[in-house]
Amino acid sequence: MKNEVKEHVISMLVNNRPGVLARVAGVFGRLGYNIESLCVAETISPKVSRITSVSKADPAFTEKVKKQLNRLVDVISVAELEDDTSAKREMMLIGITIDEKNRPELSRAITMFGCTVISMKDSYCILQVVGNRGDVETVLNFLTPLGVKDIARTGAVALESGA
Amino acid sequence: MERTGAEILLNTLSEEGVSEIFGYPGASTLAIHDCINETGIKHLLVRHEQAAAHAADGYARATGKVGVCIATSGPGATNLVTGIATAYMDSTPMIALTGQVTTGLLGSDAFQETDIIGITMPITKHSFLVQDVRDMASTVREAINIATSGRPGPVVIDLPRDVLAARCNDDEEGGGGFLEQQEIHFGEEELRRLKQIARLLNESERPVLLVGGGVKLSQAFTELADVIQKGNIPFVTTMMGIGSVYTPNGFNLGLIGTHGTDLANRIVHQSDFILAVGARFSDRTTSVIEEFAPLATIAQIDVDPTSIGKNIKTDISVVSDIRVALQELLGLVTEKKREDWIARIDRERERIAKEGSDDGCGPAGECIRMVQECMPEKTIAVTDVGLNQIWAIRSWKVKIPRGLITPGGLGTMGFSVPASMGARIGAIDHEVVVFTGDGGFFMNIQELATIGFYNIPVKIVVFNNGNLGMIRQIQHHFYNSRYRDSRLSDLVDITEIAKGFGIPSEKVAAEDPRKGIEKLCGSEGPFLLEVVVDENNYVYPIIPPGKSNVEMIYGRSE
Numbered sequence A: 001m002k003n004e005v006k007e008h009v010i011s012m013l014v015n016n017r018p019g020v021l022a023r024v025a026g027v028f029g030r031l032g033y034n035i036e037s038l039c040v041a042e043t044i045s046p047k048v049s050r051i052t053s054v055s056k057a058d059p060a061f062t063e064k065v066k067k068q069l070n071r072l073v074d075v076i077s078v079a080e081l082e083d084d085t086s087a088k089r090e091m092m093l094i095g096i097t098i099d100e101k102n103r104p105e106l107s108r109a110i111t112m113f114g115c116t117v118i119s120m121k122d123s124y125c126i127l128q129v130v131g132n133r134g135d136v137e138t139v140l141n142f143l144t145p146l147g148v149k150d151i152a153r154t155g156a157v158a159l160e161s162g163a
Numbered sequence B: 001m002e003r004t005g006a007e008i009l010l011n012t013l014s015e016e017g018v019s020e021i022f023g024y025p026g027a028s029t030l031a032i033h034d035c036i037n038e039t040g041i042k043h044l045l046v047r048h049e050q051a052a053a054h055a056a057d058g059y060a061r062a063t064g065k066v067g068v069c070i071a072t073s074g075p076g077a078t079n080l081v082t083g084i085a086t087a088y089m090d091s092t093p094m095i096a097l098t099g100q101v102t103t104g105l106l107g108s109d110a111f112q113e114t115d116i117i118g119i120t121m122p123i124t125k126h127s128f129l130v131q132d133v134r135d136m137a138s139t140v141r142e143a144i145n146i147a148t149s150g151r152p153g154p155v156v157i158d159l160p161r162d163v164l165a166a167r168c169n170d171d172e173e174g175g176g177g178f179l180e181q182q183e184i185h186f187g188e189e190e191l192r193r194l195k196q197i198a199r200l201l202n203e204s205e206r207p208v209l210l211v212g213g214g215v216k217l218s219q220a221f222t223e224l225a226d227v228i229q230k231g232n233i234p235f236v237t238t239m240m241g242i243g244s245v246y247t248p249n250g251f252n253l254g255l256i257g258t259h260g261t262d263l264a265n266r267i268v269h270q271s272d273f274i275l276a277v278g279a280r281f282s283d284r285t286t287s288v289i290e291e292f293a294p295l296a297t298i299a300q301i302d303v304d305p306t307s308i309g310k311n312i313k314t315d316i317s318v319v320s321d322i323r324v325a326l327q328e329l330l331g332l333v334t335e336k337k338r339e340d341w342i343a344r345i346d347r348e349r350e351r352i353a354k355e356g357s358d359d360g361c362g363p364a365g366e367c368i369r370m371v372q373e374c375m376p377e378k379t380i381a382v383t384d385v386g387l388n389q390i391w392a393i394r395s396w397k398v399k400i401p402r403g404l405i406t407p408g409g410l411g412t413m414g415f416s417v418p419a420s421m422g423a424r425i426g427a428i429d430h431e432v433v434v435f436t437g438d439g440g441f442f443m444n445i446q447e448l449a450t451i452g453f454y455n456i457p458v459k460i461v462v463f464n465n466g467n468l469g470m471i472r473q474i475q476h477h478f479y480n481s482r483y484r485d486s487r488l489s490d491l492v493d494i495t496e497i498a499k500g501f502g503i504p505s506e507k508v509a510a511e512d513p514r515k516g517i518e519k520l521c522g523s524e525g526p527f528l529l530e531v532v533v534d535e536n537n538y539v540y541p542i543i544p545p546g547k548s549n550v551e552m553i554y555g556r557s558e
């Protein structure tokens, strides 16, 4: 097998019922397919959820994983989304304490990157950043020296562009 | 009408055509056992839950219908696991009902609570935990639909005790509502691909059909035979494909792979086109995959998209129900004599016959041939695992659909005796013969009690070589004859054990078995024949690990 590792985004529609995530995760786990990020939520039909996973792997390996996923009774469809034919976004929440020292840089960053302040308690503030992975990481790199306390990332959600 | 969850479960099973269940009770399943007779379903009490699963499996393999087993929560459920895994590997349609602690206690490490759904997740096609009695009927229907459709497989239904006891009116029952299992659709794209396959097949000079277990599962017996006859196409089978087609005219080249015949493996190696139907190219079939059929274009028809190109790169494939595809293919295949190819195969066959390289089953193989001669044509052979299995699949000439049952995928020792009970109960107008080794026989020996109790007229042949014979053969060839931990003993008197279970029994030597075989075949009820076999009666040819299908070791069994 040629070892050309690249990023693969798998988008699955699954029945929205208990245990489905465990089955999907079971396939990843059994085959040793490492997940960088995973996102699960309902679609417009409450009976159906979408699972979006991102992995770095060999294409042949990904193909095998997709086949095994397809085999699950609760999996309705499995598609791999390519960069040029899909739209991809992720969100990150960044917790940071504001003090006299970092205040000017922080407000500059908020306007420059278009972050939203979604919570402010005492001097602890939570910022929301949305973008592709690169955007989100740029913001994080910029803020880290200013004293980032905590982050939470969604991982990618993605949709095929052009229905 | 108001019914309990247990009644709804059984009534729904019965409506879906289930008439027998193999099982073993416990406190959490008593609600089911309590009303089972009233629902018209017969419950057969085995002596170990593993046997219930194998019996349900054997029932399904012999009839093509779904097999059902039941066990209580905790240890009862875990005892099913080997049987479920066996069914999964060979794609048997099966429902395993397991008791579970009451819903309120789930996750509390209650007495006899195990997460059987979690445990069986990688070895089931699907599983359900019924949390509400109103979902019982729809769940059972969905479970059977899943177990029997597409590529079949086992489905676990976990049944909390309170849900079985809860009552529910017909009009309160939910309708399920999740997606129906998708019908496998044969459309334009499939036809286009099939036409391409047909063209390659028609143009090929040395074609071989590779028949797998999928043919049986989709009941494509006559369709396959028709294609073979029309195109004059020789065929080989995988272990699971044995018993899919019977052609008296020599098109059957036999089993391929690790335990295959010299003829089958050599012809596949020379072929220029292979059409695999319902076969997944397992490592047992191909040996070293890079060296498998080096000259051939490979085409594949399978109902399961996962199986296509999973192990081998195929040049063209169709995802389709095999029966539907073969019906279509019949119209596309041109009649062809293929004289050169057939003549070449005949020459190979003569050479092999002269050298005797495919007669490597020794007196044990001869014994199996004698048993078959003595039994009516409608006899199903059930094998265990080990040398006995290879002797049986090489020596028993399968003449009827489903005529041979063997746990090919998982290789489960102890399968044969309980599976034969299920086969005999399901295929009522067939005789059933078991071929097992002494090792495998001991693994589910308790089922002699079940056989005796219900007087299930199975004929059991135990090949007693005092050893884990197949392991011994591997040690002989590849571990410098260091026979570590493979010696059983000859201290156990198997015939006395059988008699202790109320089953008549005889002991013969493999070199002179006639008298015993006559008694075996002539008996009305169950019978056990112990056949004493020399510990060096191995099986040849065999393919050493890491070698290709044509690098077999020949040998002679004394």
Ligand SMILES: Cc1ncc(C[n+]2csc(CCOP(=O)(O)OP(=O)(O)O)c2C)c(N)n1
Pocket (backbone or CB within 6 Å): B384, B385, B386, B387, B388, B389, B411, B412, B413, B414, B436, B437, B438, B439, B440, B441, B463, B465, B467, B468, B469, B470, B471
């Ligand atoms: C449950 C289980 N345990 C271990 C094995 C490994 N194994 C394969 S063949 C074999 C020997 C079988 O011995 P026996 O049943 O006496 O049959 P024989 O080969 O002697 O005919 C063993 C131990 C297995 N297949 N299944």
Ligand SMILES: [Mg+2]
Pocket (backbone or CB within 6 Å): B437, B438, B439, B463, B464, B465, B466, B467, B468, B469
């Ligand atoms: Mg033995």
